[in-house]
Amino acid sequence: MEQNFDLPEIHTPENLVYTKTKVLTDNVMHYCPGCGHGTVHRLIAEVIDEMGIQDQVIGVAPVGCSVLAYNYFDIDMQEAAHGRAPALATGIKRVFPEKFVFTYQGDGDLAAIGTAETIHACNRGENITIIFINNGIYGMTGGQMAPTTLPGMPTSTSPYGRDVKMMGNPLKITELVAMLPGTYFVTRQAVHTPALVRKTKKAIRMAFENQKLNRGVSFVEIVSNCNSGWKLTPVQAIKWLEENMLPFYPLGDLKVNGEMVSK
Amino acid sequence: MKELRLMKGNEAIAEAAIRAGADAYFGYPITPQSEVIEYLMAEKPHERTGMVVLQAESEVAAINMVYGAAACGKRAMTSSSSPGISLKQEGISYIAGAELPCLILNVVRGGPGLGTIQPSQSDYFQATKGGGHGDYRLIVLAPASVQEMYDFVKLSFDLAFKYRNPVMILSDGVIGQMMEKVEIGEQYPRLTNEQIDELYPWATTGKKPGKDRRIITSLELDPGRQEQHNLKLQAKYKKMQEEEVRYEALNCEDAEYLLVAFGSSARICQKAMDLGRAKGLKIGLLRPITLFPFPSKILHELATKVKGMLTVEMNAGQMVEDVRLAVCGKVKVEHYGRFGGMIPSPAEVLHALETKIIGG
Numbered sequence: 001m002e003q004n005f006d007l008p009e010i011h012t013p014e015n016l017v018y019t020k021t022k023v024l025t026d027n028v029m030h031y032c033p034g035c036g037h038g039t040v041h042r043l044i045a046e047v048i049d050e051m052g053i054q055d056q057v058i059g060v061a062p063v064g065c066s067v068l069a070y071n072y073f074d075i076d077m078q079e080a081a082h083g084r085a086p087a088l089a090t091g092i093k094r095v096f097p098e099k100f101v102f103t104y105q106g107d108g109d110l111a112a113i114g115t116a117e118t119i120h121a122c123n124r125g126e127n128i129t130i131i132f133i134n135n136g137i138y139g140m141t142g143g144q145m146a147p148t149t150l151p152g153m154p155t156s157t158s159p160y161g162r163d164v165k166m167m168g169n170p171l172k173i174t175e176l177v178a179m180l181p182g183t184y185f186v187t188r189q190a191v192h193t194p195a196l197v198r199k200t201k202k203a204i205r206m207a208f209e210n211q212k213l214n215r216g217v218s219f220v221e222i223v224s225n226c227n228s229g230w231k232l233t234p235v236q237a238i239k240w241l242e243e244n245m246l247p248f249y250p251l252g253d254l255k256v257n258g259e260m261v262s263k
Numbered sequence: 264m265k266e267l268r269l270m271k272g273n274e275a276i277a278e279a280a281i282r283a284g285a286d287a288y289f290g291y292p293i294t295p296q297s298e299v300i301e302y303l304m305a306e307k308p309h310e311r312t313g314m315v316v317l318q319a320e321s322e323v324a325a326i327n328m329v330y331g332a333a334a335c336g337k338r339a340m341t342s343s344s345s346p347g348i349s350l351k352q353e354g355i356s357y358i359a360g361a362e363l364p365c366l367i368l369n370v371v372r373g374g375p376g377l378g379t380i381q382p383s384q385s386d387y388f389q390a391t392k393g394g395g396h397g398d399y400r401l402i403v404l405a406p407a408s409v410q411e412m413y414d415f416v417k418l419s420f421d422l423a424f425k426y427r428n429p430v431m432i433l434s435d436g437v438i439g440q441m442m443e444k445v446e447i448g449e450q451y452p453r454l455t456n457e458q459i460d461e462l463y464p465w466a467t468t469g470k471k472p473g474k475d476r477r478i479i480t481s482l483e484l485d486p487g488r489q490e491q492h493n494l495k496l497q498a499k500y501k502k503m504q505e506e507e508v509r510y511e512a513l514n515c516e517d518a519e520y521l522l523v524a525f526g527s528s529a530r531i532c533q534k535a536m537d538l539g540r541a542k543g544l545k546i547g548l549l550r551p552i553t554l555f556p557f558p559s560k561i562l563h564e565l566a567t568k569v570k571g572m573l574t575v576e577m578n579a580g581q582m583v584e585d586v587r588l589a590v591c592g593k594v595k596v597e598h599y600g601r602f603g604g605m606i607p608s609p610a611e612v613l614h615a616l617e618t619k620i621i622g623g
């Protein structure tokens with residue numbers, strides 16, 4: 001193509017340090033600018049690429065903002081009903097024990113409507129990977145209260161802030177699944193700084209590698225932002241996440257190689 | 264040599280599933296069909312054929328496990344009874360929307376609500392008119408014997424894969440629980456993963472290098488494309504209506520009065536017909552085997568030959584609506600029903616025919 005700009009050519013082999021992962025499609029993501037979903041998609045795609053398992057992975061998309069996740073991953077995928085992804089993943093893994101199976105779920109999907117499916121897939125020790133995006137809100141439907149919404153946090157269905165007496169407490173489902181004998185690796189990560197992105201990628205890699213061991217569920221929570229639902233700019237949202245979400249949902253491993261991590 | 268066994272209807276379903284080469288069963292106990300999973304667990308199908316059997320945490324989970332396995336091109340099934348089938352409706356709608364083949368057995372008990380554990384046919388509407396949300400249909404087969412419970416399992420899988428559509432066997436507590444002689448068929452092998460890849464280009468089996476990825480979804484946000492998807496589904500249901508209607512017609516050639524009944528009611532009607540014929544009444548019996556697609560055409564034809572029809576159902580009058588639609592006012596159609604687990608006797612049926620149709 002004719003170059004009209006007076007710019008130096010930068011796409012030289014020695015400069016090419018970062019490209020689109022081949023496990024992501026060319027489709028333009030629909031996520032809001034600043035949203036964590038896109039970052040986590042990329043990390044999962046990189047891990048699949050680096051492990052060389054693109055032809056052996058079956059992913060399950062949830063209902064939530066990531067309902068169209070299957071448009072972005074260049075792998076075979078199934079779209080589940082709201083909350084049922086771990087049941088689909090169970091069905092897939094039971095008939096294809098040699099394949100890599102993962103679910104990608106939001107907090108409403110995984111910790112409200114799908115609580116039973118989550119707990120029981122974890123308790124049975126299904127040999128799958130669960131990627132859990134906790135943004136403390138229902139993003140897709142316009143910012144309603146989630147099971148993970150913080151006490152006092154305003155949402156469209158808790159406009160004066162979550163009143164725990166009336167609306168109940170936020171559910172720390174990651175702590176809960178870590179207690180179950182069927183989980184092998186349980187960790188809580190975040191993706192709002194480059195260092196955390198690198199750590200999250202390591203965790204996702206381990207969560208996929210673990211499937212080779214057949215030891216149970218690998219569960220990766222990612223504390224993320226929903227700047228649209230939170231009604232904040234992306235920069236404000238990250239600050240809010242650090243100041244409010246992380247004290248309540250502290251980062252780090254909860255269970256590694258089937259052993260609880262003592263704090 | 265034919266292999267004959269004395270079996271309960273529920274056990275026949277389970278044995279037939281193993282023999283049909285089913286890959287997976289997911290279920291949750293509920294009376295009167297728990298023998299299906301109990302039989303499977305006792306038989307260790309994992310050792311016999313490699314078939315997976317798993318007790319799920321709920322009917323909701325079970326049907327979604329079926330979704331996951333079916334989307335992999337595997338022969339997956341579940342079974343339940345009425346309250347559990349209500350819970351499965353969400354999943355069944357998704358499975359129909361995503362065009363996945365699977366088998367769902369409903370051993371119907373009386374409702375509404377927790378109702379009774381006794382037999383009933385009160386889930387006819389739910390089974391034949393969709394059941395869950397959205398415009399969709401299941402192929403619905405109604406067995407009237409333990410042998411048909413057995414035979415319809417393989418037939419269901421064949422139809423499910425032919426149309427990429429869920430198939431329901433609509434049975435009831437009588438057929439599920441009663442014991443009859445069953446001729447056991449051959450053991451069909453489960454398909455290999457290579458065969459699945461070859462036969463089912465839609466199945467999510469892992470993206471092949473250089474090939475397009477496969478997506479199983481019921482979501483289409485673009486209204487134009489969603490309409491196209493719906494039209495495609497409707498065309499499929501129309502084809503079923505043209506090609507898959509099954510029924511049994513007994514003594515219909517000279518019949519003046521017609522009993523119309525499915526499942527265990529048809530067994531009772533057969534006896535009622537014999538009682539009536541012994542009295543010189545020319546009674547015939549039309550037994551729909553497929554409840555969807557419904558045998559409307561034959562009923563329409565018979566409407567010009569008989570003086571009246573009586574549907575006998577263990578419900579408040581559900582199939583009678585489809586019979587009336589089929590005969591289109593040509594002939595009188597009445598309904599006789601018992602509910603709540605009450606089973607009509609042949610004499611009762613004959614009396615109903617005599618008072619509602621013959622004398623009426």
Ligand SMILES: Cc1ncc(C[n+]2csc(CCOP(=O)(O)OP(=O)(O)O)c2C)c(N)n1
Pocket residue numbers: 063064065066082105106107108109110133135137138139140141146226
């Ligand atoms: C059975 C059912 N109930 C409700 C909905 C509406 N709904 C869609 S997404 C959603 C919540 C999604 O929130 P979350 O799982 O936290 O994901 P996010 O959008 O925040 O990524 C709800 C309630 C639905 N699609 N299906």
Ligand code: SF4
Pocket residue numbers: 030031032034035036037065135139140225226227228229
């Ligand atoms: S609504 Fe929230 S979760 Fe959804 S894409 Fe936007 S920022 Fe992300």
